[in-house]
Amino acid sequence: QLQLQESGPGLVKASETLSLTCTVSGASISSFTFYWGWIRQPPGKGLEWIGCISNSGTSYYSASLKSRVTISADTSKNQFSLRLSSMSAADTAVYYCARRPRYYGYDHWGQGTLVTVDS
């Protein structure tokens, strides 16, 4: 059964870089036709798509975050990661990792991890 699990710090200081990892079990992130994404949700607000990485390693990013975000994958560990630099209070959110099959929406999600920025 496919499972995704986010891990990383729950608290980061303003101006620092956030690093989160999503560990995938039950499927290979190298599998053809899947995209592995990061989505966040500030407290009490809606969902914001951050970006994703394809099985071939190509990354796609939100235009508003592109200058600060990097998504990468480690196929040997079956993990993909998010780095978000220059964190501010506006980046406080629950961060989710998720899988999207080609031609479909995000069908499997991690439980989410709350990241708070200490300003």
Add this chain to the structure above:
Amino acid sequence: DIQMTQSPSTLSASVGDRVTITCRASQSINTWLAWYQQKPGQAPKLLISQASSLESGVPSRFSGSGSGTEFTLTISSLQPGDFATYYCQQYNSYPLHFGQGTKLEI
């Protein structure tokens, strides 16, 4: 970027009601649209892909329709567990924006 706009932002309804949520794209996305349900403290759950294709295990009272720029999610007879927030998302082209959400409340 393709912007997604949902309406209404909040919808009040009762058990047994038929409700419809609308999602509009700023340009054509064909049928590359997904609908999600999110309950407090939980990750979103995928309900529908390709505008109208129901995910396995999703009750048939949920249905989606539309193409191009206008889409709808309909719940034919509301059940207590359906009171949640619903989001649309386009996946025609990057970035894959979500709508701002529709909170369905009693």
